[in-house]
Amino acid sequence: MAPSCTLENGIKLEHPNPPSAIRWWLQQLIPALCHECRRVIRAEHFDDPAAPFLCNTCLKKLPWFEPQGRCPYCGLEIEPGSKTPCSHGVSRTWHLDRLRSAFVYRGILQDWVLSFKFGSRQSLSFLLGRLFALGMIGQGVEKDFSCMVPIPLHQKRLRSRGFNQSLLLAHQLLKNIKAKPSLLRPRVLRRVRETIPQTELPYPERLKNPDDAFAVGDSVPPGTILLIDDVMTTGSTLNAAARTLKASGAERVSAWVLCRSVIGNDSRDLIQ
Ligand SMILES: [Zn+2]
Numbered sequence: 001m002a003p004s005c006t007l008e009n010g011i012k013l014e015h016p017n018p019p020s021a022i023r024w025w026l027q028q029l030i031p032a033l034c035h036e037c038r039r040v041i042r043a044e045h046f047d048d049p050a051a052p053f054l055c056n057t058c059l060k061k062l063p064w065f066e067p068q069g070r071c072p073y074c075g076l077e078i079e080p081g082s083k084t085p086c087s088h089g090v091s092r093t094w095h096l097d098r099l100r101s102a103f104v105y106r107g108i109l110q111d112w113v114l115s116f117k118f119g120s121r122q123s124l125s126f127l128l129g130r131l132f133a134l135g136m137i138g139q140g141v142e143k144d145f146s147c148m149v150p151i152p153l154h155q156k157r158l159r160s161r162g163f164n165q166s167l168l169l170a171h172q173l174l175k176n177i178k179a180k181p182s183l184l185r186p187r188v189l190r191r192v193r194e195t196i197p198q199t200e201l202p203y204p205e206r207l208k209n210p211d212d213a214f215a216v217g218d219s220v221p222p223g224t225i226l227l228i229d230d231v232m233t234t235g236s237t238l239n240a241a242a243r244t245l246k247a248s249g250a251e252r253v254s255a256w257v258l259c260r261s262v263i264g265n266d267s268r269d270l271i272q
């Protein structure tokens with residue numbers, strides 16, 4: 001049986017990629033240290049689905065996203081049993097058919113994402129990709145998508161950063177959920193307009209900033225297209241990407257994000 005642990009919220013995490021016998025013996029010789037608290041995690045290796053990156057204690061402390069009480073399309077808080085439809089934080093048409101997030105964007109997750117993106121610590125993609133997969137597996141998601149499309153960067157941004165963080169995450173995610181590598185289709189969507197980084201804009205500007213930022217590259221595959229992004233703030237970027245894909249014939253567009261930045265229902269509380 002795959003190693004597993006149960007979080008306080010009842011979500012059960014199973015090891016997406018249990019260690020082989022050779023790796024197990026190697027880890028007895030060279031003990032792995034927890035990425036966060038630096039404790040040796042060898043002893044509890046088989047109980048810890050995040051090994052060899054995090055110990056069980058640090059794994060449970062992460063800000064896991066709770067889908068209950070959240071809008072399934074955008075992740076904002078909704079009143080249980082409320083008849084009022086969610087505004088999704090934007091005044092325009094919402095094009096995403098489903099949103100899943102592994103974490104809330106705060107605490108150590110926020111620090112790791114910032115180091116990954118802006119501190120050029122590409123090696124964090126292994127840890128973040130594993131955690132991303134654990135979050136999705138813990139929520140019992142179906143692998144019912146026909147392809148995975150990471151949100152592209154504009155060529156200029158790609159040159160200055162040197163890598164696309166969403167592409168690296170998607171690559172690690174596929175490995176960790178044991179899906180076929182051929183499902184990754186990074187050329188389906190292109191970024192044709194350079195947008196000002198969302199972090200540099202006031203909230204109302206963020207809502208319209210990514211309009212017309214995307215175009216379709218490769219032909220749009222049938223079935224559900226799954227967008228992958230590192231952080232969702234207002235949702236404008238993902239909504240614009242979904243709109244572009246649907247205008248080119250996509251049947252369904254869902255999104256999985258590593259983190260959803262949300263405090264409460266008030267859009268002004270959204271952080272980045
Ligand atoms: Zn630890």
Ligand SMILES: [Zn+2]
Nearest residue numbers: 071074086088
């Ligand atoms: Zn919503």
